[in-house]
Amino acid sequence: xxxxxxxxxxxxxxxxxxxxxxxxxxxxxxxxxxxxxxxxxxxxxxxxxxxxxxxxxxxxxxxxxxxxxxxxxxxxxxxxxxxxxxxxxxxxxxxxxxxxxxxxxxxxxxxxxxxxxxxxxxxxxxxxxxxxxxxxxxxxxxxxxxxxxxxxxxxxxxxxxxxxxxxxxxxxxxxxxxxxxxxxxxxxx
Amino acid sequence: xxxxxxxxxxxxxxxxxxxxxxxxxxxxxxxxxxxxxxxxxxxxxxxxxxxxxxxxxxxxxxxxxxxxxxxxxxxxxxxxxxxxxxxxxxxxxxxxxxxxxxxxxxxxxxxxxxxxxxxxxxxxxxxxxxxxxxxxxxxxxxxxxxxxxxxxxxxxxxxxxxxxxxxxxxxxxxxxxxxxxxxxxxxxxxxxxxxxxxxxxxxxxxxxxxxxxxxxxxxxxxxxxxxxxxxxxxxxxxxxxxxxxxxxxxxxx
Numbered sequence: 001x002x003x004x005x006x007x008x009x010x011x012x013x014x015x016x017x018x019x020x021x022x023x024x025x026x027x028x029x030x031x032x033x034x035x036x037x038x039x040x041x042x043x044x045x046x047x048x049x050x051x052x053x054x055x056x057x058x059x060x061x062x063x064x065x066x067x068x069x070x071x072x073x074x075x076x077x078x079x080x081x082x083x084x085x086x087x088x089x090x091x092x093x094x095x096x097x098x099x100x101x102x103x104x105x106x107x108x109x110x111x112x113x114x115x116x117x118x119x120x121x122x123x124x125x126x127x128x129x130x131x132x133x134x135x136x137x138x139x140x141x142x143x144x145x146x147x148x149x150x151x152x153x154x155x156x157x158x159x160x161x162x163x164x165x166x167x168x169x170x171x172x173x174x175x176x177x178x179x180x181x182x183x184x185x186x187x188x189x
Numbered sequence: 190x191x192x193x194x195x196x197x198x199x200x201x202x203x204x205x206x207x208x209x210x211x212x213x214x215x216x217x218x219x220x221x222x223x224x225x226x227x228x229x230x231x232x233x234x235x236x237x238x239x240x241x242x243x244x245x246x247x248x249x250x251x252x253x254x255x256x257x258x259x260x261x262x263x264x265x266x267x268x269x270x271x272x273x274x275x276x277x278x279x280x281x282x283x284x285x286x287x288x289x290x291x292x293x294x295x296x297x298x299x300x301x302x303x304x305x306x307x308x309x310x311x312x313x314x315x316x317x318x319x320x321x322x323x324x325x326x327x328x329x330x331x332x333x334x335x336x337x338x339x340x341x342x343x344x345x346x347x348x349x350x351x352x353x354x355x356x357x358x359x360x361x362x363x364x365x366x367x368x369x370x371x372x373x374x375x376x377x378x379x380x381x382x383x384x385x386x387x388x389x390x391x392x393x394x395x396x397x398x399x400x401x402x403x404x405x406x407x408x409x410x411x412x413x414x415x416x417x418x419x420x421x422x423x424x425x426x427x428x429x430x431x432x433x434x435x436x437x438x439x440x441x442x
Contacts, residue, residue: 081333170203181236
């Protein structure tokens, strides 16, 4: 429930009320957007575009779901569009990916000092890559479940996909992540 | 007892298994499943390791400052539902017609002259103001498709498709209103827009480069993005300007 009926007032055209909503939800939307895009600048774009879209579509918001869930839906959809567009520009990165994997696999276990730091940043890079390899649906469902802590039912409602399809998306996402990350994680032990 | 399946372990990890107690009991006894669950935990904990840049408490205000100028006056709830605004629109259009018939008259030095806020002007203004938000949303759809980069795979346009479908009904009504009130210029742009919105709304959710090119060609051939931008900015100007009076020859006073 939003403080002071800000949603209703914003729907009536009160831009101060909308400002309150922006201030209240920006950080959460940024966090979600960064998890989705893995890129700070893209996440900023998502935050901005999410609130602009929300503003334009305020008349369509109905209080059946919470305002934050509605915002998440807009942010998730826009993030995924952005990811898809970015992917089309990433042929070069795809070619480089194989090289990076080779580097990871050659790193020795218990590498000391700076090498471990390098290793850690490479693991993080690998996590981002593994997330990029998920389908749009899988990534959305996984991020909302794993990072944002939404229940499977809530995600199904947010994305309009239903509980079973959401469950399968999360399951497939975890399977793919395991395939990508288990070799790295095993090396790290 | 059978081993626990991967899907059940994933649900258990997220606290969404309906059989948590049984799984816990099994994990205590079964080393194979315990190892499997630990492997799952390690991967998912690794996913957590990617940090998210911090945003301070003032971040919301900064976001607001960035978007404030683009957040203008927005019509209230359900504005886009035609059954809400259509009767009001009809009343306004009829009002404009009557205003034009009765004409605002005044005396000027040097002899009698008729000064009227012309019927045409009022009709134009009402229509443009009403159609402004619609054009802005349409422009977003057209711009996103026009600027979408091409790649090897297919492009998901499900959002644009849905939005085009939502806009179609409104567009049809605006076009009919424009045509019936004699706003040929507005009606013509809306007619072109309707054709393209229909194409987008009936496209597959994922389009190939060729299909994307076809849609872009339709937008470009009609110069649609430009026309929509021009009409949209006219609408915004009309929204903020008072109706100018014109004399009988149509000159601004």
